Amino acid sequence: MEATSxxxxxxxxKRYPGVTALDGLTIDLPRGLVGLVGANGAGKTxxxxxxxxxxxxxxxxxxxxxxxxxxxxxxxxxxxxYMPEHDCLPLDQTAADVVSTFGELSGLPARAARQRASxxxxxxxxxEARFRPISGFSTGMRQRTKLAQALVGDPELVLLDxxxxxxxxxxxxxxxxxxxxxxxxGISVLMATHLLDDVQQVCHHVVMIDAGRxxxxxxxxxxxxxxxxxxxxxxxxxxxxxxxxxxxxxxxVAGELLVEVTVDGEHEMDTLRDVIADLGLPLYRLTTRxxxxxxxxxxxxxxxxxx
Amino acid sequence: MIxxxxxxxxxxxxxxxxxxxxxxxxxxxxxxxxxxxxxLGIRRSWRQKFAPFVLLGVVTIPAIVNVGIGxxxxxxxxNTFEIVTYRDYVGVSSALLLFVALVxxxxxxxxxxxxxxxxxFARPLTGVDYVIAKVGAIGSILFAFSFLPQVVLxxxxxxxxxxxxxxxxxHLDVLWKIPVSVLALAMYYAVVSxxxxxxxxxxxxxxxxxxxxxxxxxxxxxxLVGDLNRGEGSIAALINIWVLPLYLRDLVFLxxxxxxxxxxxxxxxxxxxxxxxxxxxxxxxxxxLRRYRWVER
Numbered sequence: 001m002e003a004t005s006x007x008x009x010x011x012x013x014k015r016y017p018g019v020t021a022l023d024g025l026t027i028d029l030p031r032g033l034v035g036l037v038g039a040n041g042a043g044k045t046x047x048x049x050x051x052x053x054x055x056x057x058x059x060x061x062x063x064x065x066x067x068x069x070x071x072x073x074x075x076x077x078x079x080x081x082y083m084p085e086h087d088c089l090p091l092d093q094t095a096a097d098v099v100s101t102f103g104e105l106s107g108l109p110a111r112a113a114r115q116r117a118s119x120x121x122x123x124x125x126x127x128e129a130r131f132r133p134i135s136g137f138s139t140g141m142r143q144r145t146k147l148a149q150a151l152v153g154d155p156e157l158v159l160l161d162x163x164x165x166x167x168x169x170x171x172x173x174x175x176x177x178x179x180x181x182x183x184x185x186g187i188s189v190l191m192a193t194h195l196l197d198d199v200q201q202v203c204h205h206v207v208m209i210d211a212g213r214x215x216x217x218x219x220x221x222x223x224x225x226x227x228x229x230x231x232x233x234x235x236x237x238x239x240x241x242x243x244x245x246x247x248x249x250x251x252x253v254a255g256e257l258l259v260e261v262t263v264d265g266e267h268e269m270d271t272l273r274d275v276i277a278d279l280g281l282p283l284y285r286l287t288t289r290x291x292x293x294x295x296x297x298x299x300x301x302x303x304x305x306x307x
Numbered sequence: 308m309i310x311x312x313x314x315x316x317x318x319x320x321x322x323x324x325x326x327x328x329x330x331x332x333x334x335x336x337x338x339x340x341x342x343x344x345x346x347l348g349i350r351r352s353w354r355q356k357f358a359p360f361v362l363l364g365v366v367t368i369p370a371i372v373n374v375g376i377g378x379x380x381x382x383x384x385x386n387t388f389e390i391v392t393y394r395d396y397v398g399v400s401s402a403l404l405l406f407v408a409l410v411x412x413x414x415x416x417x418x419x420x421x422x423x424x425x426x427x428f429a430r431p432l433t434g435v436d437y438v439i440a441k442v443g444a445i446g447s448i449l450f451a452f453s454f455l456p457q458v459v460l461x462x463x464x465x466x467x468x469x470x471x472x473x474x475x476x477x478h479l480d481v482l483w484k485i486p487v488s489v490l491a492l493a494m495y496y497a498v499v500s501x502x503x504x505x506x507x508x509x510x511x512x513x514x515x516x517x518x519x520x521x522x523x524x525x526x527x528x529x530x531l532v533g534d535l536n537r538g539e540g541s542i543a544a545l546i547n548i549w550v551l552p553l554y555l556r557d558l559v560f561l562x563x564x565x566x567x568x569x570x571x572x573x574x575x576x577x578x579x580x581x582x583x584x585x586x587x588x589x590x591x592x593x594x595x596l597r598r599y600r601w602v603e604r
Contacts, residue, residue, distance in 0.1 A: 093351075116324060
């Protein structure tokens with residue numbers, strides 16, 4: 001039976017001589033796309049090592065997909081895929097050979113590993129390059145190869161450590177799109193990053209840690225709070241709207257195309273709607289501006305944890 | 308599916324794997340196979356294939372020459388022609404030394420240098436499995452490259468002899484002596500070379516260290532044996548790491564240490580050779596397990 005919880009940490013602590021990398025983390029994460037957010041040195045990579053069972057916690061317990069890591073690290077690893085942040089590919093081999101070999105290392109028979117290597121390289125967009133040595137790959141292609149080797153064993157959970165590191169904007173968007181697709185394939189993702197935009201774009205759930213301590217854990221939507229600003233797109237007559245709103249005491253600022261209005265409650269929202277209608281302006285878009293995860297992180301990093 | 312007049316592009320998506328799946332044993336065997344492929348240059352450029360197959364040619368030449376001359380002189384000589392005996396042929400070629408110095412670093416060092424180890428140990432593989440797979444791969448190749456020439460020699464001698472069946476029945480003992488002594492030699496060189504290679508991530512340093520250690524201990528042993536005992540034999544012969552497995556070979560073939568060896572006058576020389584051999588194997592495995600123990604922490 002499939003465990004409902006993706007990851008359960010109970011008082012997880014990891015201390016090295018002179019430094020506490022993780023300090024009493026207690027989290028219960030659902031399946032799906034989860035972002036693990038924290039500054040460099042916050043303990044993200046340490047947590048991955050603990051999840052993989054290649055490092056042992058000083059205190060606390062970890063359950064991954066319902067399996068206790070301390071009791072059955074091999075069983076856990078056979079269900080996980082891992083994409084490290086650093087370069088980790090044998091450069092003198094082809095992508096097909098590397099991914100196929102890692103498929104076999106994940107326990108797949110040789111023929112199945114070759115077939116799946118071909119499939120996942122196709123999935124990540126390296127179908128035509130798969131017989132070229134990795135030494136000739138760009139950073140983006142290497143990142144895709146790293147993702148392919150993490151997927152070849154058909155894992156339940158993939159640990160992605162800074163998957164967009166070193167990528168140009170287009171490569172980053174493509175990588176995030178790939179990560180987002182994994183969720184639709186039924187593969188859960190734990191994505192460690194210090195780029196909050198990446199998490200906001202892809203993940204349904206966010207865990208923020210700072211200096212080894214839990215800052216917050218929750219659904220992404222629940223963390224993005226309303227700011228009291230409304231963004232309105234009325235086309236080129238935005239100055240006209242700003243003037244009308246100022247007359248009735250609603251603060252508004254015109255941008256190049258959008259108008260940002262400060263509203264307080266439903267009553268003022270109704271007023272805004274009426275003003276636009278009275279002026280006969282087209283209403284292309286009206287959205288409530290939310291806080292960004294950056295703002296949430298900065299606000300909560302110094303506050304007590306909440307889960 | 309995106310289609311047009313000229314064809315269609317299919318998004319095959321992702322297909323879950325529902326077939327059989329192995330754990331530690333499968334992962335270890337996969338690493339063993341990958342290491343053998345790497346060592347033999349399989350799926351690599353011709354330059355990587357050059358060293359192993361030149362070695363195989365070099366170590367097989369004495370057998371071919373021996374059989375060839377035996378065939379040419381079969382009607383002229385009363386006794387079977389023999390330029391190399393089965394015993395001498397175990398570990399006869401220093402090409403084996405060059406081979407392990409080239410191949411063991413190539414199989415071990417890139418995993419560290421290119422930081423592939425975290426990917427491997429994210430699989431159902433432990434540090435012990437890694438060590439066994441790597442030593443097993445190098446040992447298997449050394450065994451094959453030492454054993455195959457012996458097979459050529461045995462079959463050739465049998466075929467050029469007056470009676471193949473008599474030759475076979477007269478040499479039944481070598482059918483176990485050769486594999487046992489070759490196994491002892493292959494295991495030994497594999498453990499020593501892989502252990503040394505595990506200490507650095509630079510192939511050239513590891514290769515030089517393998518050759519250097521074997522040559523230095525060989526020279527040091529020669530100096531100590533020669534100076535101290537004037538041909539009477541010395542326990543210092545045991546520090547020659549290069550020839551240590553050949554004492555075991557002599558024990559297998561002769562039942563005692565070779566009378567011409569520097570250990571011959573040493574009391575319990577054979578026993579000491581076995582103990583030293585085992586101690587070096589244990590030391591090598593100890594180095595390897597310590598080197599990869601972080602996986603278990």
